[in-house]
Amino acid sequence: MESDISNLGVPEESEEALKAEEAIKEAHEETKVVVIFPARNEERTIGQCIEMVKKSKYHPTVIVADGYSTDNTRDVAEEVGAKVVVSPRRIHPGKGLAMKTGLKVALEENPDIVLFIDSDLENLTSEWVDMLIDGILLDGFDMTRGSYYRAITDAPVTKLVAKRLLWVFFPEISHFDQPLTGEVAAKTEVWKELLKKELPDGWGIDVTMLIETEMMGYRVKEVYLGYKQHRSYRRYSEDPGKLGKMAEQVAIAILKLAKKHGRIDNIDEIQA
Ligand SMILES: Nc1nc2c(ncn2[C@@H]2O[C@H](COP(=O)(O)OP(=O)(O)OP(=O)(O)O)[C@@H](O)[C@H]2O)c(=O)[nH]1
Ligand SMILES: [Mg+2]
16 A cells, blocks of 8 residues: 555655755855866767766866877867866876876866766766765765776776785775776865875876875765776776786885885785
């Protein structure tokens, strides 16, 4: 039997509930959000990704941090209303340099929250943006990070390098399911503090940002976003060797931070 609550004497919307709803609406309207897409040769997905995030209830502005794409990435991005910034140096892999470049430009807009999203996503929706920002605005975290369900053979560097080395050197951070996620939101204050640190120019940047944010004592939360489908997986699914440079740079980033934070001797405790 279906329950009918209409005649239970409970007011449909109490004054308190209305006030809370109003406060949330105000937060959405007043919060300035910038989304940054690092991108290198992503003409096939960048346009749709930008259009999706623009549908977020937080109405973000969008920056594409381009790493000298040789396809039409920059043109497509501008056509759908993004600002394009190009890294100061042509290096590859250069995701870290692109992120830092985009971040500096984003901070000039005095945002409250800046959010990075990969531009090779094929199933991105505006809810991803909403959920990550809700985690900061409504749940009180300083940084939120996307986690997902992925193809079983996806993310070998996460599984075989990042999570294993985090377990050895930073066990308190090893519970993160996706320490290399490209979807990361944080308050401006956190990004400003991170820019004062030594951040790698390549693939080491994501795990470095996670470790440094945790070491500064900020509150970091993983937000489950559902299934992740992205183009890069197809590039290496037949040959994981294509991820060699990424594996190397992620390992080096964690080892350098282990040294910096006095954890390098943890290896003496580990049986090999
Ligand atoms: N600007 C710039 N962006 C890059 C560079 N390399 C990768 N990117 C972008 O960074 C994002 C993540 O790169 P992917 O190749 O998808 O790697 P990933 O998905 O994080 O890692 P996997 O899960 O292991 O595939 C994508 O939006 C890329 O276009 C680069 O050298 N410069
Ligand atoms: Mg990818």
